[in-house]
Amino acid sequence: MRRTDRLFQIIQILRRSKRPVTASRLAEELEVSLRTVYRDVADLMAQRVPIRGEAGLGYVLDRHYDMPPLMLTPDELEAAVLGAQWVAGRGDPALSRAARDLVAKIATVVPEQLRPFVAEPTVGAPPPLASPASAGGLDFTQLREWIRAGRKLHMRYRDEGGRVSERTVWPVLIGYADTVRLLAAWCEQRQAFRHFRTDRIIEASFLDERHGHRRGELVARWKRYMKKERGLDLL
Structure with a gap:
């Protein structure tokens, strides 16, 4: 180097x-x-x-340091394409479209000699093992807006044993796996973080009420929970 x-x-x-x-x-x-x-x-x-x-x-x-944009390297280009391929195959419809648009935009701005790394990458995301589980009673676009805005969500949820409960939660983030999507949230009823499969959410109401915590603070608390309870040290 x-x-x-x-x-x-x-x-x-x-x-x-x-x-x-x-x-x-x-x-x-x-x-x-x-x-x-x-x-x-x-x-x-x-x-x-x-x-x-x-x-x-x-x-x-210093987080305020601003450096002129750097041209992406071939490895960075292929990393971006690989990530976009994965999201396009597993994300909700809005994110899938955004992932395809992202690849198209990258292809138009990189120099001609780097375009093969976008059009013909040496890496590729495998197709999902099965079609991702349905969204259940969720609008994912609105859910992402509610996460950013720090607003609460009320829902009816059916657990693995078929029992139905009503929960008011503070959504933290959405997890996308090969066959399921998970909502990580703070549950007011359990006073703890919980993870909900979106295909088991029977009905969801987007509340105007805010939970009053900064998003960064809530994510940090969730990461500490994941490390303590599941031994996962998340970035």
Whole structure:
């Protein structure tokens, strides 16, 4: 990797990380020595790139730092296409259309020599094992709006044993798997996070009432729950 490319890559690694990044982690990802990382970070700081931290503790890039857009690499292009293929095959209708539009837009803006990486990628998402379960009583487009707005959802839900209950929940996010879709939410009745299969939601009402928590805070609480209860350390 050329030194210029490596300096840009250091910035990219720091931009995507929400926690301080140690020199050891940078060296491992870039496949260089610690000495090289220290020198590169020092050079970036000398160029007034707002990196804070020091060796041994980790580095953080100022979140307000704005860098001119970089042309995507072939690997980044194929990663974007692979993700879009997966969403197109498994997402709800609105997201599927958005995924196909995304690939079309990428193909129009990249240089001609990079277009084969979009039109003829070396990777591909497998088709779903079966058709994704139906949305049940949910409008996914409105559900995503309610998640962003921090509003509550009231629903009638049938569990695996066939028992029907009514719940008022704070929707956190929608999970898309090969055959089912899941709604992660804070349940007011259980006072805990729960996951609901959307095909088992009999009826849903979108309430105007807000739950009063910032989305980032609620997602962080859900991630802590997933780590503690299921041993999953989510990004």
